[in-house]
Amino acid sequence: xxxxxxxxxxFGVFCASRLGSLADSVVExxxxxxxxxxxxxxxxxxxxxxxxxNILNKVLKVIALVITKDLAKAASYFFINRIIxxxxxEFIMVVLRKEGKKNYSLLSSYRLITLKNxxxxxxxxxxxNIISKAVEKYRLFP
Numbered sequence: 002x003x004x005x006x007x008x009x010x011x012f013g014v015f016c017a018s019r020l021g022s023l024a025d026s027v028v029e030x031x032x033x034x035x036x037x038x039x040x041x042x043x044x045x046x047x048x049x050x051x052x053x054x055n056i057l058n059k060v061l062k063v064i065a066l067v068i069t070k071d072l073a074k075a076a077s078y079f080f081i082n083r084i085i086x087x088x089x090x091e092f093i094m095v096v097l098r099k100e101g102k103k104n105y106s107l108l109s110s111y112r113l114i115t116l117k118n119x120x121x122x123x124x125x126x127x128x129x130n131i132i133s134k135a136v137e138k139y140r141l142f143p
Contacts, residue, residue: 041126
């Protein structure tokens, strides 16, 4: 079964009106993702708190060369099938008290930190990069 492509790439994969074999389409589209998925991984800051998956940013950067292809395949599968894993939606909110405040009964005396799955951060940065490129390319903002 063949499929026709839309002209506008969406999230690094081309939207398809009819998919033949899912495996074939994922393999075909992974090339685009592999090139781009390393950028958000490299931009992660070292020394940040662990997220829900307990993966340090520094460790992810080291193993990126090994897992990039599999990460790209998984991301392609999620985007093509419009699936979002439950683990990618989960987070922990931590409330930290700001030092040196006079009145701790005020909300402004506290700071919120969100601990997310590191792969969620990578995919979010990847999507933001794609959207940013589309905005520039099509001049959506003046």
